Amino acid sequence: MESLDLEQMSVRDINQYLHNTLPETNVTELEIVNPTGEHNIAVGINTECSLDVRGHAGYYLGGMNKKANITVHGNAGNGVAENMMSGSVHVKGFASAAAGASGHGGTLVIDGDTGLRCGISMKGIDIVVGGSIGNFSGFMAQAGRMVICGDAGEGLADSLYEAVFYVKGTIKSLGADAQLESMTDADHKAVQELLDFAGFEHDPKEFKRVASAKQLYNWNADADQEY
Amino acid sequence: MCGIVGLLVKNELLRPQIGQLMLPMLIGMTERGPDSAGLAIFGSSAKDNQRKISLYTLDPGFLWKKLSDDFLHHLGSDVHLQQVANHAVMTTELDINLVTIWLKEHYPTVHVLSIGQLMEVYKDIGTPAQVAERYGFENMSGSHLIGHTRMATESAVTPAGAHPFTAGEDWGLVHNGSFSNPNSIRRMLAHKGINCVTENDTEAACRFLEWRMREGDDLETALHAGFEELDGFFTLLMGTKDQLALVRDPFACKPAVVAEHDDYVAIASEYRSLAHLPDVKNATIYEPKPEELYIWKV
Numbered sequence: 006m007e008s009l010d011l012e013q014m015s016v017r018d019i020n021q022y023l024h025n026t027l028p029e030t031n032v033t034e035l036e037i038v039n040p041t042g043e044h045n046i047a048v049g050i051n052t053e054c055s056l057d058v059r060g061h062a063g064y065y066l067g068g069m070n071k072k073a074n075i076t077v078h079g080n081a082g083n084g085v086a087e088n089m090m091s092g093s094v095h096v097k098g099f100a101s102a103a104a105g106a107s108g109h110g111g112t113l114v115i116d117g118d119t120g121l122r123c124g125i126s127m128k129g130i131d132i133v134v135g136g137s138i139g140n141f142s143g144f145m146a147q148a149g150r151m152v153i154c155g156d157a158g159e160g161l162a163d164s165l166y167e168a169v170f171y172v173k174g175t176i177k178s179l180g181a182d183a184q185l186e187s188m189t190d191a192d193h194k195a196v197q198e199l200l201d202f203a204g205f206e207h208d209p210k211e212f213k214r215v216a217s218a219k220q221l222y223n224w225n226a227d228a229d230q231e232y
Numbered sequence: 233m234c235g236i237v238g239l240l241v242k243n244e245l246l247r248p249q250i251g252q253l254m255l256p257m258l259i260g261m262t263e264r265g266p267d268s269a270g271l272a273i274f275g276s277s278a279k280d281n282q283r284k285i286s287l288y289t290l291d292p293g294f295l296w297k298k299l300s301d302d303f304l305h306h307l308g309s310d311v312h313l314q315q316v317a318n319h320a321v322m323t324t325e326l327d328i329n330l331v332t333i334w335l336k337e338h339y340p341t342v343h344v345l346s347i348g349q350l351m352e353v354y355k356d357i358g359t360p361a362q363v364a365e366r367y368g369f370e371n372m373s374g375s376h377l378i379g380h381t382r383m384a385t386e387s388a389v390t391p392a393g394a395h396p397f398t399a400g401e402d403w404g405l406v407h408n409g410s411f412s413n414p415n416s417i418r419r420m421l422a423h424k425g426i427n428c429v430t431e432n433d434t435e436a437a438c439r440f441l442e443w444r445m446r447e448g449d450d451l452e453t454a455l456h457a458g459f460e461e462l463d464g465f466f467t468l469l470m471g472t473k474d475q476l477a478l479v480r481d482p483f484a485c486k487p488a489v490v491a492e493h494d495d496y497v498a499i500a501s502e503y504r505s506l507a508h509l510p511d512v513k514n515a516t517i518y519e520p521k522p523e524e525l526y527i528w529k530v
Contacts, residue, residue, distance in 0.1 A: 042504030061503050061517070080517060082503060083487065101487065101519060120519055121484050139484070140522065 007032045012039040016046055028052045042082065047075055050092075064101075067094040070111060083120075086113045089130055095203075102139065105132045108149065114203040121158070124151050127168055133203040143170055144180065152199045154207055162215050166222075170215040171196050173207060184218040233383035234395075234408040235261025236488070238469045238499035240376040240476050240528050246495055251372035253509065257498065258360045258369070258379050260505035264408075265381025268394035269363040270355025272404035272471055274530075275374035278323050278349050283401070285322040285331065286345040286353040288391060296320050299339060307334060317366045319345075321352050328401075343392065343429070348402035350473055355380075355394035375530045378471040380406035387431040397435045399442030402473040407434040408486040408501055411464035437462050441470075452525050455479055459523065469499060474530045484522035491515040497528045 009019050019037065027035075028051070036057040040046055044063035047056055050073040058066065061079035071090040080098035089108040096104075099117035106122070108130025115132075121139035124132050129148040137155030144160070146168030156174035163180020170183075171192065179185070188210070196209035237257040241247045250273070258269060278284050296315045303311045307330070312323040324331055328347055335342055346353040354367040360381045364370065380395035387393050396404040411417070414433035417440050421428070426443055428435050440461065444454035451470070465485035470477045478499055480488060491498045491506045493515035500506050503517070520526050 041507035042502060044504075061507065063502060063504055080503065098517075099519065102484065121522070141483075 007035045009035065009037045010039055011037060011041065011043055011046070016043050020045070020048060023047060023050050023052070023056075027054065040079070044082070047073070050075075053092075061098070070094060080117070081115075085115075086111070086130070089113065093202075099136065105130050108132075112199070112202055118155065124149070124168075127151070131199055131202075133199050133205065135203070135205055137174065140177075141180070143168060143183075146170075150195060150199065152196055152203075152212070154200075154205055162217075164221060165217045167217065169195075171209075171212040172215060173212050176213070176215070179215065182218050182221045183215050186214045186216050188212065188214050233264045233385070235264035235381040235501045235505070236406045236408050236467060236469050236499070237261060237379040237381075237501075237505055238377065238406075238471070238476050238478070238497075239379075240497045240530060241374075241495065242497070242530075243495040247375055248373040250374050250377060251368075251370045253496070254372075254377060254379060255364055255370050256508045257500055257505040258364060258381060260508070261381040261501060262360050264501055265383045266359055267384055267389045268355065268357045268382040268391070269360040269380065270353065270382075270394045270396050270406075271367075271369055271372075271377055271379045272346065272351055272353045272396040272398065272406075273372050273374045273377040274350040274402070274471060274473065275352060275372065276350075279325075280349075282323055282325050283328055283347055283349060284352060285324065285328070285347050286319065286351075287322055287335075287342050288319045288345055288356075289339075289342045290318065290391065291341055292318060294318065294341075299342070302338060303334075306338070307331075316354070316368060318356075319354055319367060346396075346398040346404060347400075348398075348473070350374075351398070351402045351404060351471070353396055353398060353404065355396065356391045357389055357394065376471060376476055378404060378406050378469050378476065386410055386433055390430075392430045393432050395434060396471075397432070397438040399439045400446060403442055403445075403470070405434065405438045405441070405468060405470045407437065407466055407468050408488075409464060409466035409481065411437055411462055411466070413461075413463040417461065433464070437466075437468070451477055451527070455525055467501070476528045478520055478526045479524070480520055480522045482523045488520050489517065490520060490526070491517050 040060045042063045048068040051071045053072045056075045058077045064082040065084045067075045067086045073092045076095045081096045081100045083101045084103045086094040087106040089111040091111045093112045095114040100115045100119045102120035104119045104123045105113040107126045112131045116135040118136035123138045123142040127146045127149045132151040140158035143162035147166040153172045157176045160180040162183040193209040314321045395406040398404045411433040414436040417436040467486040
């Protein structure tokens, strides 16, 4: 396994290695040691590989990731896997605010809790959270799925489009135009699939489905315009 | 931006090293706040009948000896002055109001940064490393402290505009974020005879909270009053004689991470400022929830 040490190399050096050199090698397994909360670790990878980050990461870890499977053996700061395209990011600890923001694809797994605005404006990413998620998560979520094994905070999935949320615990409040819907067989299957991927053991039957009531899709001129 | 740090050392054997433990925390927040830095440290206690007054002047050639001579001459009392660069900590037995009025009258260029039995404040413009070097942060000892690195967004980069801010005695506050109604808070306080000395939004909030507590609120009640009155976003870290307290606004706009260890509690805007603390691997690390008050006692 190739080992990159953030006490010996800068984040820029490591990222340039991952972008420019890695695709020309046969290396498929790497680790980054001593991350000490640095920002922008392993952003913009565009190569299939398995990368272990051994410690806590700062902001934007694995941002814009394509193809790589990244595991953080610690916590992650704001915007982990933001705008991910494919591959996966697995955070073994907790993640701060805006985890998986605007992600287009791939799967983000967080074993612990996440902060506020998880999956804001998600566009196709799947997010599985082992713990609870903070307020205003899934705001304007356009596509993708989020499985929350703990509780959801205030304003879950406000103004969402086609994304779907599955919550096992309590929901403090739903955002505008988000509604509870009954689970279908397809939903149970989807939740099971995502739980299996994350390695979490829960009964999909215990999850609730939240999706868009689609009342905000079109302008309603007859509604009381009380803002 | 701006960065905040706080450290409360539970293990008494480590208290002489609090400055050394804190230094990488403060320097770690340089990117968040490169223009000024400051520290409020709760160190050795003055006697019960004494108070420490932290002072600073912009005059590099200021004669502190003359100030202490004049103090004795005018007020008939010996005063102890511990000078570091353009700051000095005055220890006196005289009535605080008398001393501050005397200072204002005879030494209008000398500004009062803090008053307390334990607390001393040092703050200035410059990078955190420069400010720490200037005032010898590394060699400070004490039980707890709050620190700040500033990236000014709403008022001038001046030593007075740096954090921490203080009000009353042994009460200091650092702030990451900004308030949008400091003018109305300042006007409201002015009617009660409480005057701000800078244009800084944090000072208004600091004086508001201290006023609430002087009126009988405990910290929690004062902060709830703050949620009602203070409009803006914030992570506030506060130090009193025997505790550190932290609160985040309802939207948790500004970050905070806590590391609780058997030997210490450390707080910072980001984990990278905690990464170099001894044995941090075995600390419990978490993010404080919005609108919840966290208090750690010495």
